[in-house]
Amino acid sequence: MNNTTKRLVFSAAAIALAQVTSMIKIIEMPMGGSVTLLSMLFIVLIGYWFGPTAGLITGAAYGLLQFMIEPVFYTIPQMLTDYPLAFGALGLSGFFYKQKHGLIIGYLVGVLGRYFFSFLSGVIFFASYAPDNMAAPLYSLAYNGSYLGTEAAITLILIALPPVSKALTHVKRLVDA
Numbered sequence: 001m002n003n004t005t006k007r008l009v010f011s012a013a014a015i016a017l018a019q020v021t022s023m024i025k026i027i028e029m030p031m032g033g034s035v036t037l038l039s040m041l042f043i044v045l046i047g048y049w050f051g052p053t054a055g056l057i058t059g060a061a062y063g064l065l066q067f068m069i070e071p072v073f074y075t076i077p078q079m080l081t082d083y084p085l086a087f088g089a090l091g092l093s094g095f096f097y098k099q100k101h102g103l104i105i106g107y108l109v110g111v112l113g114r115y116f117f118s119f120l121s122g123v124i125f126f127a128s129y130a131p132d133n134m135a136a137p138l139y140s141l142a143y144n145g146s147y148l149g150t151e152a153a154i155t156l157i158l159i160a161l162p163p164v165s166k167a168l169t170h171v172k173r174l175v176d177a
Helices: 003-022 039-050 052-069 076-096 102-125 136-160 162-176
Strands: 025-028 034-036
Touching: 003 034, 003 039, 003 052, 025 136, 034 136, 039 052, 039 076, 039 102, 039 136, 039 162, 052 076, 076 102, 102 136, 136 162
Parallel strands: none
Antiparallel strands: 025 034
């Protein structure tokens, strides 16, 4: 299988797995966002395995799929910020695909990228939801950080477990072959 075909197949499988696991919501926030069963990990893996271009494109495609399945649409800039930009940022993991602890570092950077766009959307488009006694930026940081940080912590603990780490290292070797 040539490299382009391999990337396409792995990316399609990652999008499918991310979509299925995004529907398994451990915690669902009242105004959007949720802690899911590792859905961000599958997109981050594409960046980690194939580099930033594949990761960013896969993340943006996944974001558009998320929009089609559970759309929250007020304006085009809000839609772009909440979906292809936020989920596309998970592909930032690809900038660390050749580093020793690239998956963990890449996962953190990808989630922080998604957090940045979710925060930005919260401040620009959803500031009116902030309580009267709280500034919109602080509210957006806390609200988006609560669900993204929780899922990130769960995922980082899981991928640090030796059997999971070993399995992901094995798959990376297969991808690189």
